[in-house]
Amino acid sequence: xxxxxxxxxxxxxxxxxxxxxxxxxxxxxxxxxxxxxxxxxxxxxxxxxxxxxxxxxxxxxxxxxxxxxxxxxxxxxxxxxxxxxxxxxxxxxxxxxxxxxxxxxxxxxxxxxxxxxxxxxxxxxxxxxxxxxxxxxxxxxxxxxxxxxxxxxxxxxxxxxxxxxxxxxxxxxxxxxxxxxxxxxxxxxxxxxxxxxxxxxxxxxxxxxxxxxxxxxxxxxxxxxxxxxxxxxxxxxxxxxxxxxxxxxxxxxxxxxxxxxxxxxxxxxxxxxxxxxxxxxxxxxxxxxxxxxxxxxxxxxxxxxxxxxxxxxxxxxxxxxxxxxxxxxxxxxxxxxx
Amino acid sequence: xxxxxxxxxxxxxxxxxxxxxxxxxxxxxxxxxxxxxxxxxxxxxxxxxxxxxxxxxxxxxxxxxxxxxxxxxxxxxxxxxxxxxxxxxxxxxxxxxxxxxxxxxxxxxxxxxxxxxxxxxxxxxxxxxxxxxxxxxxxxxxxxxxxxxxxxxxxxxxxxxxxxxxxxxxxxxxxxxxxxxxxxxxxxxxxxxxxxxxxxxxxxxxxxxxxxxxxxxxxxxxxxxxxxxxxxxxxxxxxxxxxxxxxxxxxxxxxxxx
Numbered sequence: 001x002x003x004x005x006x007x008x009x010x011x012x013x014x015x016x017x018x019x020x021x022x023x024x025x026x027x028x029x030x031x032x033x034x035x036x037x038x039x040x041x042x043x044x045x046x047x048x049x050x051x052x053x054x055x056x057x058x059x060x061x062x063x064x065x066x067x068x069x070x071x072x073x074x075x076x077x078x079x080x081x082x083x084x085x086x087x088x089x090x091x092x093x094x095x096x097x098x099x100x101x102x103x104x105x106x107x108x109x110x111x112x113x114x115x116x117x118x119x120x121x122x123x124x125x126x127x128x129x130x131x132x133x134x135x136x137x138x139x140x141x142x143x144x145x146x147x148x149x150x151x152x153x154x155x156x157x158x159x160x161x162x163x164x165x166x167x168x169x170x171x172x173x174x175x176x177x178x179x180x181x182x183x184x185x186x187x188x189x190x191x192x193x194x195x196x197x198x199x200x201x202x203x204x205x206x207x208x209x210x211x212x213x214x215x216x217x218x219x220x221x222x223x224x225x226x227x228x229x230x231x232x233x234x235x236x237x238x239x240x241x242x243x244x245x246x247x248x249x250x251x252x253x254x255x256x257x258x259x260x261x262x263x264x265x266x267x268x269x270x271x272x273x274x275x276x277x278x279x280x281x282x283x284x285x286x287x288x289x290x291x292x293x294x295x296x297x298x299x300x301x302x303x304x305x306x307x308x309x310x311x312x313x314x315x316x317x318x319x320x321x322x323x324x325x326x327x328x329x330x331x332x333x334x335x336x337x338x
Numbered sequence: 339x340x341x342x343x344x345x346x347x348x349x350x351x352x353x354x355x356x357x358x359x360x361x362x363x364x365x366x367x368x369x370x371x372x373x374x375x376x377x378x379x380x381x382x383x384x385x386x387x388x389x390x391x392x393x394x395x396x397x398x399x400x401x402x403x404x405x406x407x408x409x410x411x412x413x414x415x416x417x418x419x420x421x422x423x424x425x426x427x428x429x430x431x432x433x434x435x436x437x438x439x440x441x442x443x444x445x446x447x448x449x450x451x452x453x454x455x456x457x458x459x460x461x462x463x464x465x466x467x468x469x470x471x472x473x474x475x476x477x478x479x480x481x482x483x484x485x486x487x488x489x490x491x492x493x494x495x496x497x498x499x500x501x502x503x504x505x506x507x508x509x510x511x512x513x514x515x516x517x518x519x520x521x522x523x524x525x526x527x528x529x530x531x532x533x534x535x536x537x538x539x540x541x542x543x544x545x546x547x548x549x550x551x552x553x554x555x556x557x558x559x560x561x562x563x564x565x566x567x568x569x570x571x572x573x574x575x576x577x578x579x580x581x582x583x584x585x586x587x588x589x590x591x592x593x594x595x596x
Contacts (some may be wrong), residue, residue, distance in 0.1 A: 190445020190454035207429035210416030210445040323491035
């Protein structure tokens with residue numbers, strides 16, 4: 001076997017690992033190419049949202065559920081780290097872990113009763129949760145600082161190195177994002193991931209295969225809350241301040257739009273969805289006032305024509321076309337030879 | 339070991355005020371094909387749904403290897419080794435044919451979220467073994483060349499066979515087949531009949547719901563007849579074929595006296 005064939009075989013077997021490595025290599029050199037701190041800041045924001053949206057996409061695209069409240073988990077992660085470090089002087093990493101563990105419990109308590117609901121009910125329940133959390137951020141002055149928020153949150157540091165510039169934070173946030181990406185890719189290539197994909201398409205059939213539908217939904221909900229919490233903590237330490245505005249129900253809608261643009265259940269599509277929706281307002285400066293309308297139009301158009309989301313919908317379309325063509329060709333040769 | 343894998347007694351199920359099953363009892367012997375027949379609305383699919391845990395019976399007992407299944411959660415029945423197909427296909431259309439069949443191996447794939455997230459070595463080996471097992475099943479059911487196609491793109495006859503491959507891939511203890519040849523042409527029907535016989539020869543226990551009498555008579559060891567939610571007859575295919583009660587249920591009283 002030639003070296004070319006060998007490497008081709010290797011590439012096929014390790015396609016996912018290679019793709020992640022290529023992405024990591026690109027991100028390693030990005031700060032050298034993108035020197036403008038403003039652009040680097042946008043890229044950092046994309047990294048943060050990638051972590052949130054990967055978790056949310058597992059919940060929407062794989063578990064087949066809907067959450068209009070993930071900005072609440074993102075916000076609770078941010079406020080958790082902010083209060084623990086800025087107000088009580090906790091060390092940052094344990095504060096992040098403690099916040100994530102606490103939010104896992106909150107998600108569990110919220111998920112067990114609400115995930116019996118489905119469709120509109122679940123959407124309303126998560127929306128209500130976000131509304132309540134947002135109100136607490138605004139009203140509970142003594143702890144959250146009210147509408148003006150909390151400041152003085154120290155940057156994260158590791159072995160004496162503080163992640164206090166856009167470039168340094170770039171490496172931190174994208175390490176976390178690539179880690180989340182890898183974990184998600186692992187999950188969807190496992191039996192658990194297949195079970196989730198199955199229950200998103202047909203709960204009854206999935207249950208008869210042995211998928212514990214309710215447990216699986218709760219697990220993914222908790223996982224997505226932990227993702228959002230960690231991203232929220234990173235957000236708080238990056239900006240050094242938090243305020244309630246960033247965690248309203250409108251942010252939750254943006255997160256859902258990112259999932260829809262990326263495509264239900266598409267892990268790689270998530271990068272595209274988050275990237276596009278985060279960059280769009282910066283590209284179209286004069287449209288910024290109309291951003292909500294533009295987002296709404298994007299959402300409606302995609303869901304009308306590609307209900308599985310933009311990237312997933314296109315991929316499905318192409319796959320089905322190719323499959324039909326192959327089946328037709330096979331039928332034709334079968335007819336002539338038989 | 340008891341000769342009967344499945345012993346059902348006094349099964350009742352009402353939908354609203356309508357009785358779908360009343361006091362149904364029957365047994366299915368190990369390694370045999372037990373057919374459930376009856377006119378439309380006789381309660382066959384309701385019975386299959388009770389046996390696979392999709393719906394809960396109101397009363398009665400379903401003993402599977404001595405364990406009472408009535409009231410157990412659906413996924414628990416799969417873990418006990420019960421698999422099924424559906425009258426109206428329930429494939430996962432967006433998954434590939436191979437992944438659909440792999441879903442039939444859920445109970446062997448492990449359900450630890452942490453293990454899946456970290457893709458530990460044990461999981462990798464298991465996945466490789468399950469994939470081989472699934473490919474083997476695809477081969478048996480004549481789908482080897484379609485493994486990577488999305489299941490939703492296949493023609494109807496192929497979809498029916500994907501469901502059967504998915505139901506048999508895990509080497510189940512009991513398989514429930516709900517109208518496996520509904521909507522198929524004679525050629526495809528003969529193919530499915532051959533597959534059922536092949537599974538029977540390899541020692542599988544099956545409960546078959548079917549309208550196609552030729553298939554039922556050709557593959558079943560025993561036939562149980564339901565009408566209006568009640569069991570009206572049971573016996574070998576030959577006995578049932580000439581049973582006046584069965585003829586009456588199918589053809590109506592008029593044709594008997596005429």
